[in-house]
Amino acid sequence: MHILMIEDNESVCEMIEMFFIKENWENTFVHNGKKGLETYLNAPDTFDLVVLDIMLPEMDGITICREIRKHSTTVPIIMLTAKDTESDEVIGLEIGADDYVTKPFSPLTLVARIKSIMRRVNDRSTLEEQEPQYEIETEHLKMDRTTREVILYQEPLTNLTPKEFDLLYTLANSPRRVFSREQLLQLVWDYEYFGDERTVDAHIKKLRQKLSATGPQVIETVWGVGYKFDDTGKLD
Incomplete structure (x- = not known):
């Protein structure tokens, strides 16, 4: 695996590099925002x-994330944010980041998040070698993990990020079941809940925007509990 890390603090990069090498991961470190985007x-x-x-100097990470997503909806992106910068975290997730880690952070935390994301990427690669089929077929939705195909209200959805697909799949796989934010963090992001619900809420918001383009909303909020998928009777 080859990781591109765009971080202007060289001492942080030197520390992280030791952990990447230990995992046998190739790495490229860039300390300037504009140069980092050009490198990618x-x-x-x-x-x-x-x-x-x-x-970052010259170009901030939000802009870089947005530009990367114009070229690829699949490459995983983890954003590093300063403590108490909730707006930056939410914006980053809304424009397509898969996860974020708050500074100061333990290198082991970053490594764990990377492994979690790459496990899901590798699982998708394995599924792509199998015969395609719709694992999920509800009243108005079809989903195929092999091809990452999503059809809602007979319209294909081709602009979902990997995390948005996984989130919709988890909800739709158990229609009308209510999932708490804590459960979604564990099932979709594959790490324990630490009291931060913004990751789930930001992805739900972006996912809803994309789903609403084809018809009535199928992700419902159950106030005080969480979210559920329900497409029954939506076009009646």
């Missing part, structure tokens, strides 16, 4: 994952 765009197929700081 010049060889997008080289990198399996991007770790991206928000505060």
